Amino acid sequence: MSEQKRFMLVEVKNNGETLVMDDGSEWTVNPGDMPTACIWIVTASIQAELDNEADAFSWALLNTSAGQTVRAMISKPTDGAENSAPR
Numbered sequence: 001m002s003e004q005k006r007f008m009l010v011e012v013k014n015n016g017e018t019l020v021m022d023d024g025s026e027w028t029v030n031p032g033d034m035p036t037a038c039i040w041i042v043t044a045s046i047q048a049e050l051d052n053e054a055d056a057f058s059w060a061l062l063n064t065s066a067g068q069t070v071r072a073m074i075s076k077p078t079d080g081a082e083n084s085a086p087r
Contacts, residue, residue, distance in 0.1 A: 003049070003050040004047060004048065004049050004050070005047075005048045006045070006046070006047050006048075007021035007022055007023060007025070007045075007046045007047075007048065008021065008022040008043060008044070008045060008046070009021060009022075009040060009041075009042055009043065009044045009045075009046050009063070010022050010042060010043075011042060012037065012038060012040055012042065013026075015034060015038045016029055016033075016034040016035065016036070016037035016038030016039075016040070017029055017031075017034055017037075018075065019037060019040070019046075019061065019072065021046065023078050024076075024078050025074060025076060025077055025078045026074075026075045026076035027048075027059070027061065027072040027073065027074055027075060028057075028072060028073050028074075028075040029057075029061075029070050029071070029072045030057040030070065030071035030072065032071075033070035033071055033072075036068050036070050037061075037070045040063050040066065040068070041065070041066075044063050044064075044065040044066065045063070045064045045065050046061055046062065046063055046064070047061070047062045047064055048060070048061050048062075048072075049062070056073055057071035057072055057073050058073060059071070059072050059073065059074065060072075
């Protein structure tokens with residue numbers, strides 16, 4: 001079973017390169033997905049799901065408000081452990 005976490009989006013930085021969630025975690029978006037992430041609206045509901053088959057961008061972030069998904073990696077976790085689920 002894959003690991004999942006829910007957030008509220010609080011900031012979109014650098015034209016969609018970085019997404020900041022309500023728990024303080026920051027996520028680096030796959031460059032190919034930046035055009036999608038850059039138009040996401042703050043306060044959107046985000047569901048993160050760990051995909052163990054993926055390489056560097058091992059998380060799928062689903063914007064449940066817009067029905068769009070981007071690939072991402074945790075660049076600033078809340079618990080200090082890289083690529084683990086934020087707490």
